[in-house]
Amino acid sequence: MKVGILCYPSYGGSGVIASDLARHLARRGHEVHVFSYETPFRLQQFEANLFFHQVEVLDYPLFRFPPYLIALTSKIVDVARTAQLDLLHVHYAIPHTPAAYLAREMLARERKLPIITTTHGTDITLVGKDPQFFEVIRFSLESSDGVTAVSHNLAIESKEVFGLEKTPRVIPNFVDVEAYIPQQNPALRSRFALPEEKLLLHISNFRPIKRLEDVVKIFAGVNQVLPSRLLLVGDGPEKVTALQMAQQLAVEERVHFLGRQENVAEIFALSDLFLLPSEKESFGLVALEAMACEVPVVASKTGGLPEVVEHGLTGYLAPVGHTDAMIEGSLKILSNPLLHRQMAERGRKVALSRFRAEPIVDAYEQYYKEILNES
Ligand code: GMT
Structure with a gap:
């Protein structure tokens, strides 16, 4: 098949999944064309059958807001013609699904170009709901030839929010279980924590939805009982809030801001x-990556997280904002080496049995075939 993939290039999970899927499909012999405004960070290395098309937006003084949608649509139309694309797979609906829709309609007299949209979360639950986007996203999702969601929870919410006729197909995210592995690196670990200290980790884009203040509160609660350190990986608008909370709780010297990191597998393993x-x-792709590295997870009981983290088995879940329960869960895990080991091993087992790349790439391939046959 000749597949066009539209995604964001940045560190978010949707870009990671789109890039990893592109690589897997290319290795299976499909011709894959990725569209984005920058090379996705997971696609920096050469891969036969994989082509990257950079979408550049003309810089013209009249444009206060560069018209990315038009530039992306033009690029899709151009590549679909020259490479004879069979279908488009959109990751994150905004603005990719409307661009794919426009391209499909523009090419309608020449060729079929079915669209599959994979919803990833905030494109539905946060941004997509906004009146600025709602009607356009609803229309273009409904006009997609197929829609998938990364969890059952998101599939239901996508259907409900947009009143979709059909419930999206659930195809969960996956993790590279060969890259995300448990590993010992005492020399690196000793740079952050003494042997008797516990090392807690959070990785995100530091947006308000991640509740960075709660991360610091949970850490401070744990540190009162068990001397610990906190690694914060990522960057974003809530960095200052996290720092202020750390100062307020007098733990700032124990919190290490590592900034954006590319090789997070090594940090998980510490x-x-x-x-x-x-x-x-x-979904919570980072929680799955932690589990693959044998790191138990304490998280909110929200959205698709209960489909990834098994409460009491691979970590603990508590209602959003219940930091006391999260501190309690963290202390249970960290003060009981046997429980910690059991949860760590079970996490890896779950990653291997339910979230390995191969069967999930199979599911996408199968869905592509179904959609191509139907259209
Ligand atoms: O978490 C974010 O804000 C980034 C966003 C993205 O587009 O990468 O993440 C969403 O997609 C990920 C991949 O499917 C999911 O693992 C994240 O749970 C989801 N984030 C939210 O729903 C907030």
Whole structure:
């Protein structure tokens, strides 16, 4: 098949999944064309059958807001013609699904170009709901030839929010279980924590939805009982809030801001516990990556997280904002080496049995075939 993939290039999970899927499909012999405004960070290395098309927007003084949608649509139309694309797979609906829709309609007299949209979360639950976007996203989702969601929770919410006729097909996210592995690196670990200290980790884009203040509160509560350190990986608008909360709780010297990091697998493997107390997560790819590295997770019971983290088995879940329960869960895990080991091993087992790339790439391939046959 000749597949066009539209995605964001940045560090978010939707870009990671789109890039990893592109690589897997290319290795299976499909010709894959990726469209984005920058090379996705997971696609920096050469891969036969994989082509990247950079969408550049003309810089003209009249444009206060560069018309990315038009530039993206033009690029799709151009590549679809020259490469004879069979279908478009859109990751994150805004603005990719409307661009794919426009391209499909523009090419309608020449060729069929079915669209599959994969909803990832905030494109539905946060941004997509906004009146600025709602009607256009609803229309273009309904006009997609197929829609998938990364969790059951998001599939239901996508259907409800947009009143979709059909419930999206659930195809969960996956993790590279060969890159995300448990590993010992005492030399690196000793740069952050003494042997008797616990190392807690949080990775995100530091947006309000991630509740960075809760991350710091949970950490401070744990640190009162068990001397610990907190690694914060990522960057974003809530960095200052996190720092202020750390100062308020007098733990700032124990909190390490590592900024954006590319090789997070190594950092997961150093850590004793991963914290994800988000307001909402459609899936929580970082929680799955932690589990693959044998790191138990304490997270919010929200969105698709209960489909990834098994409460009491691979970590603990508590209602959003219940930091006391999250501290209690963290302390249970960190103060009981046997429980910690059991949860760590079970996490890896779940990653291997339910979220390995191969069967999930199979599911996408199968869905592509169904949609191509129907259209
Ligand atoms: O978490 C974010 O804000 C980034 C966003 C993205 O587009 O990458 O993440 C969403 O998609 C990920 C991949 O499917 C999911 O693992 C995240 O749970 C989801 N984030 C939210 O729902 C908040």
